[in-house]
Amino acid sequence: MSIRRTAANLVTEAIGTAVLLFGILAIAANAQELARPGDVNLSYVFSRGLQPLLVGVLVLGIGVSLGGPTGYAINPARDLGPRLAHALLPIAGKGPSDWSYSWIPIAGPLVGGIAGAGLYALIGF
Numbered sequence: 001m002s003i004r005r006t007a008a009n010l011v012t013e014a015i016g017t018a019v020l021l022f023g024i025l026a027i028a029a030n031a032q033e034l035a036r037p038g039d040v041n042l043s044y045v046f047s048r049g050l051q052p053l054l055v056g057v058l059v060l061g062i063g064v065s066l067g068g069p070t071g072y073a074i075n076p077a078r079d080l081g082p083r084l085a086h087a088l089l090p091i092a093g094k095g096p097s098d099w100s101y102s103w104i105p106i107a108g109p110l111v112g113g114i115a116g117a118g119l120y121a122l123i124g125f
Contacts, residue, residue: 003069006104013108014115016066016074021116023058027051070105074112079105 003009028051063072073079080102087097 004101005069006101009070009104010108010111012066012069013073013105014112016062016072017109017112018116018119019062019066019112020058020074021113022120024055025117025120027054027058070108073105074109076106076109 059074062074066072071079083097083099083102086094087099
């Protein structure tokens with residue numbers, strides 16, 4: 001975490017996760033739309049193979065635009081797992097695990113995930 005502002009960090013995490021989930025759902029829906037049973041379509045094969053790259057570029061964009069304040073956890077496991085390991089492992093000279101802040105990278109992505117999926121369902125692509 002670079003900037004310690006609880007409300008702003010929570011909102012940043014929620015927005016980043018909402019954008020991530022909305023984008024992943026849109027990318028997956030695009031490939032699903034192109035796929036029809038028995039249809040061998042080169043654009044479908046190309047789009048399907050391009051999905052991981054598109055998701056990677058999406059995560060990169062989220063990180064560059066929203067990653068400054070919090071390091072963009074956008075997934076509770078990206079912060080909670082290392083924080084648990086830091087707290088449990090005997091590392092010489094380690095600082096505190098900062099458990100007072102640990103709820104933000106968990107609550108923000110949970111709220112953002114619900115908001116992103118809800119927005120995607122509401123728009124109804």
